[in-house]
Amino acid sequence: MRLISLELHGFKSFADAQKLSFPGGMTAVVGPNGCGKSNISDSLAWVLGEQRASMLRGAEMADVIFAGTAQRRATGLAEVKLVLEMPDPALPGSTREVTISRRLYRDTGSEYRINGREARLKDVQDLLLDTGMGTRAYSFIQQGQIDLILSSKPKDRRLLLEEAAGITRYKLRRADAEKRLDETKANLQRLDDILYELN
Ligand code: ATP
Numbered sequence: 001m002r003l004i005s006l007e008l009h010g011f012k013s014f015a016d017a018q019k020l021s022f023p024g025g026m027t028a029v030v031g032p033n034g035c036g037k038s039n040i041s042d043s044l045a046w047v048l049g050e051q052r053a054s055m056l057r058g059a060e061m062a063d064v065i066f067a068g069t070a071q072r073r074a075t076g077l078a079e080v081k082l083v084l085e086m087p088d089p090a091l092p093g094s095t096r097e098v099t100i101s102r103r104l105y106r107d108t109g110s111e112y113r114i115n116g117r118e119a120r121l122k123d124v125q126d127l128l129l130d131t132g133m134g135t136r137a138y139s140f141i142q143q144g145q146i147d148l149i150l151s152s153k154p155k156d157r158r159l160l161l162e163e164a165a166g167i168t169r170y171k172l173r174r175a176d177a178e179k180r181l182d183e184t185k186a187n188l189q190r191l192d193d194i195l196y197e198l199n
Contacts, residue, residue: 001131003044004083004097010075011046012039015066045140047080047102048133049112049124062106079103086131100124130166 008014013036068074081101088096
Protein backbone atom coordinates (compact mmCIF):
# COMPACT_ATOMS: atom_id res chain seq x y z
CA MET A 1 0.00 0.00 0.00
CA ARG A 2 1.50 3.36 -1.02
CA LEU A 3 0.30 6.92 -1.45
CA ILE A 4 0.85 8.18 -4.98
CA SER A 5 -0.78 11.61 -4.94
CA LEU A 6 -3.23 13.79 -3.08
CA GLU A 7 -5.27 16.61 -4.64
CA LEU A 8 -7.04 19.20 -2.54
CA HIS A 9 -9.52 21.81 -3.74
CA GLY A 10 -11.41 24.09 -1.36
CA PHE A 11 -10.29 21.98 1.61
CA LYS A 12 -9.52 24.12 4.70
CA SER A 13 -6.73 26.59 3.80
CA PHE A 14 -6.30 25.07 0.29
CA ALA A 15 -8.69 27.34 -1.63
CA ASP A 16 -7.02 26.67 -5.00
CA ALA A 17 -6.49 23.22 -6.41
CA GLN A 18 -3.19 21.75 -5.18
CA LYS A 19 -1.62 18.44 -6.07
CA LEU A 20 0.97 16.73 -3.91
CA SER A 21 2.91 13.79 -5.31
CA PHE A 22 4.62 11.17 -3.18
CA PRO A 23 7.36 9.70 -5.36
CA GLY A 24 8.31 6.89 -2.94
CA GLY A 25 10.55 6.63 0.07
CA MET A 26 9.78 9.02 2.88
CA THR A 27 8.00 12.36 2.46
CA ALA A 28 8.23 15.13 5.04
CA VAL A 29 6.04 18.22 4.93
CA VAL A 30 7.80 21.26 6.37
CA GLY A 31 6.75 24.88 6.71
CA PRO A 32 6.11 27.69 9.18
CA ASN A 33 3.44 27.46 11.87
CA GLY A 34 -0.06 27.73 10.49
CA CYS A 35 0.91 27.19 6.84
CA GLY A 36 -1.38 24.14 6.51
CA LYS A 37 0.78 21.07 7.24
CA SER A 38 -1.79 19.47 9.53
CA ASN A 39 -4.54 20.36 7.05
CA ILE A 40 -2.83 17.96 4.64
CA SER A 41 -3.03 15.04 7.09
CA ASP A 42 -6.62 16.10 7.92
CA SER A 43 -7.44 15.86 4.21
CA LEU A 44 -6.02 12.32 4.09
CA ALA A 45 -8.16 11.20 7.04
CA TRP A 46 -11.18 12.96 5.53
CA VAL A 47 -10.92 11.36 2.08
CA LEU A 48 -10.60 7.96 3.76
CA GLY A 49 -13.97 8.52 5.40
CA GLU A 50 -13.37 10.26 8.73
CA GLN A 51 -16.81 11.10 10.18
CA ARG A 52 -15.76 12.87 13.36
CA ALA A 53 -15.30 16.63 12.83
CA SER A 54 -13.31 16.75 16.09
CA MET A 55 -10.67 14.42 14.59
CA LEU A 56 -10.28 17.02 11.83
CA ARG A 57 -9.95 19.77 14.42
CA GLY A 58 -13.34 21.26 13.59
CA ALA A 59 -16.70 21.66 15.31
CA GLU A 60 -18.77 20.44 12.37
CA MET A 61 -17.99 18.76 9.07
CA ALA A 62 -18.59 21.95 7.03
CA ASP A 63 -15.51 23.41 8.78
CA VAL A 64 -13.37 21.54 6.25
CA ILE A 65 -14.67 23.81 3.47
CA PHE A 66 -12.48 26.86 2.76
CA ALA A 67 -14.02 29.54 4.98
CA GLY A 68 -12.62 32.56 3.11
CA THR A 69 -10.12 35.24 4.08
CA ALA A 70 -10.12 39.04 4.04
CA GLN A 71 -9.07 38.87 0.38
CA ARG A 72 -11.03 35.88 -0.77
CA ARG A 73 -14.59 34.66 -0.58
CA ALA A 74 -15.43 31.30 0.98
CA THR A 75 -15.99 28.37 -1.36
CA GLY A 76 -19.07 26.18 -1.35
CA LEU A 77 -17.30 22.90 -1.94
CA ALA A 78 -14.37 20.91 -0.55
CA GLU A 79 -12.90 18.09 -2.60
CA VAL A 80 -9.99 15.72 -1.94
CA LYS A 81 -8.75 13.05 -4.31
CA LEU A 82 -6.27 10.37 -3.24
CA VAL A 83 -4.45 7.97 -5.54
CA LEU A 84 -3.16 4.82 -3.84
CA GLU A 85 -1.18 1.83 -4.98
CA MET A 86 -2.85 -1.23 -3.52
CA PRO A 87 -2.45 -4.98 -3.79
CA ASP A 88 -4.55 -6.27 -6.68
CA PRO A 89 -6.87 -9.02 -5.39
CA ALA A 90 -7.36 -10.28 -8.95
CA LEU A 91 -3.65 -10.80 -9.51
CA PRO A 92 -1.89 -11.90 -6.30
CA GLY A 93 1.57 -10.38 -5.99
CA SER A 94 0.77 -7.41 -8.22
CA THR A 95 -0.62 -3.95 -7.49
CA ARG A 96 -3.21 -1.60 -8.96
CA GLU A 97 -3.86 2.12 -8.71
CA VAL A 98 -7.06 3.14 -6.97
CA THR A 99 -8.49 6.66 -6.79
CA ILE A 100 -10.71 7.59 -3.86
CA SER A 101 -12.39 10.98 -3.78
CA ARG A 102 -14.71 12.76 -1.39
CA ARG A 103 -16.70 15.92 -1.93
CA LEU A 104 -18.74 18.03 0.44
CA TYR A 105 -21.07 20.90 -0.46
CA ARG A 106 -22.08 23.24 2.36
CA ASP A 107 -25.68 22.13 2.50
CA THR A 108 -25.47 18.45 1.59
CA GLY A 109 -23.70 15.32 2.80
CA SER A 110 -20.50 13.84 1.46
CA GLU A 111 -20.19 12.13 -1.90
CA TYR A 112 -17.58 9.44 -2.39
CA ARG A 113 -16.13 8.03 -5.59
CA ILE A 114 -13.87 5.06 -6.19
CA ASN A 115 -12.10 5.20 -9.54
CA GLY A 116 -14.55 7.89 -10.66
CA ARG A 117 -17.65 5.84 -9.88
CA GLU A 118 -20.08 6.86 -7.17
CA ALA A 119 -19.56 4.87 -4.00
CA ARG A 120 -20.82 4.68 -0.43
CA LEU A 121 -18.76 5.30 2.67
CA LYS A 122 -19.05 1.56 3.33
CA ASP A 123 -17.43 0.81 -0.05
CA VAL A 124 -14.47 3.01 0.89
CA GLN A 125 -14.23 1.35 4.30
CA ASP A 126 -14.44 -2.13 2.76
CA LEU A 127 -11.72 -1.26 0.25
CA LEU A 128 -9.40 -0.23 3.08
CA LEU A 129 -10.12 -3.12 5.46
CA ASP A 130 -6.96 -4.90 6.58
CA THR A 131 -4.71 -2.38 4.83
CA GLY A 132 -4.00 -0.39 7.99
CA MET A 133 -5.19 2.74 6.14
CA GLY A 134 -8.71 3.14 7.57
CA THR A 135 -9.45 6.15 9.74
CA ARG A 136 -9.48 3.96 12.85
CA ALA A 137 -6.46 1.94 11.80
CA TYR A 138 -2.85 2.59 12.71
CA SER A 139 -1.66 4.57 9.71
CA PHE A 140 -2.55 7.92 11.30
CA ILE A 141 -0.56 8.46 14.43
CA GLN A 142 -1.28 11.83 15.93
CA GLN A 143 0.55 13.68 18.66
CA GLY A 144 0.07 11.86 21.96
CA GLN A 145 -1.40 8.79 20.31
CA ILE A 146 1.62 6.54 20.90
CA ASP A 147 1.10 6.96 24.66
CA LEU A 148 -2.57 6.24 24.17
CA ILE A 149 -1.80 2.99 22.31
CA LEU A 150 0.71 1.88 24.93
CA SER A 151 -1.67 2.60 27.78
CA SER A 152 -4.79 1.24 26.07
CA LYS A 153 -6.62 -1.84 27.33
CA PRO A 154 -5.32 -5.14 25.90
CA LYS A 155 -8.69 -5.60 24.12
CA ASP A 156 -8.32 -2.25 22.28
CA ARG A 157 -4.69 -2.93 21.44
CA ARG A 158 -5.70 -6.31 20.04
CA LEU A 159 -7.92 -4.53 17.47
CA LEU A 160 -4.84 -2.79 16.04
CA LEU A 161 -2.95 -6.09 15.87
CA GLU A 162 -5.90 -7.74 14.14
CA GLU A 163 -5.98 -4.97 11.53
CA ALA A 164 -2.22 -5.43 10.96
CA ALA A 165 -2.63 -9.19 10.70
CA GLY A 166 -5.37 -8.74 8.10
CA ILE A 167 -8.19 -10.52 9.90
CA THR A 168 -10.56 -7.58 10.49
CA ARG A 169 -12.32 -8.30 7.18
CA TYR A 170 -13.03 -11.91 8.21
CA LYS A 171 -14.25 -10.91 11.67
CA LEU A 172 -16.71 -8.45 10.11
CA ARG A 173 -17.91 -11.05 7.59
CA ARG A 174 -18.41 -13.54 10.40
CA ALA A 175 -20.43 -11.01 12.44
CA ASP A 176 -22.53 -10.31 9.31
CA ALA A 177 -23.13 -14.03 8.71
CA GLU A 178 -24.07 -14.57 12.38
CA LYS A 179 -26.56 -11.71 12.18
CA ARG A 180 -28.15 -13.21 9.06
CA LEU A 181 -28.31 -16.64 10.75
CA ASP A 182 -30.11 -15.11 13.75
CA GLU A 183 -32.58 -13.39 11.42
CA THR A 184 -33.20 -16.64 9.56
CA LYS A 185 -33.72 -18.51 12.85
CA ALA A 186 -36.26 -15.86 13.93
CA ASN A 187 -38.07 -16.18 10.57
CA LEU A 188 -38.20 -19.99 10.91
CA GLN A 189 -39.58 -19.66 14.40
CA ARG A 190 -42.26 -17.28 13.12
CA LEU A 191 -43.10 -19.74 10.34
CA ASP A 192 -43.47 -22.55 12.90
CA ASP A 193 -45.84 -20.38 14.91
CA ILE A 194 -47.98 -19.64 11.85
CA LEU A 195 -48.08 -23.35 10.86
CA TYR A 196 -49.05 -24.25 14.41
CA GLU A 197 -51.92 -21.74 14.32
CA LEU A 198 -53.13 -23.08 10.96
CA ASN A 199 -53.15 -26.74 12.09
P1 ATP B 1 1.56 24.12 13.11
O1 ATP B 1 2.95 24.00 12.61
O2 ATP B 1 1.40 25.31 14.04
O3 ATP B 1 0.97 22.87 13.67
P2 ATP B 1 0.26 23.77 10.52
O4 ATP B 1 1.22 24.09 9.41
O5 ATP B 1 0.04 22.35 10.82
O6 ATP B 1 0.65 24.57 11.83
P3 ATP B 1 -2.55 23.91 10.06
O7 ATP B 1 -3.06 23.67 11.42
O8 ATP B 1 -2.57 22.81 9.08
O9 ATP B 1 -1.09 24.52 10.16
O10 ATP B 1 -3.30 25.12 9.37
C1 ATP B 1 -3.86 26.16 10.11
C2 ATP B 1 -4.37 27.20 9.15
O11 ATP B 1 -5.44 26.66 8.39
C3 ATP B 1 -4.89 28.38 9.93
O12 ATP B 1 -4.36 29.55 9.31
C4 ATP B 1 -6.39 28.30 9.71
O13 ATP B 1 -6.96 29.59 9.64
C5 ATP B 1 -6.47 27.64 8.36
N1 ATP B 1 -7.76 26.98 8.18
C6 ATP B 1 -8.27 25.93 8.87
N2 ATP B 1 -9.52 25.64 8.44
C7 ATP B 1 -9.79 26.51 7.45
C8 ATP B 1 -10.92 26.75 6.62
N3 ATP B 1 -12.02 25.99 6.68
N4 ATP B 1 -10.86 27.76 5.72
C9 ATP B 1 -9.75 28.51 5.62
N5 ATP B 1 -8.65 28.36 6.37
C10 ATP B 1 -8.67 27.37 7.28
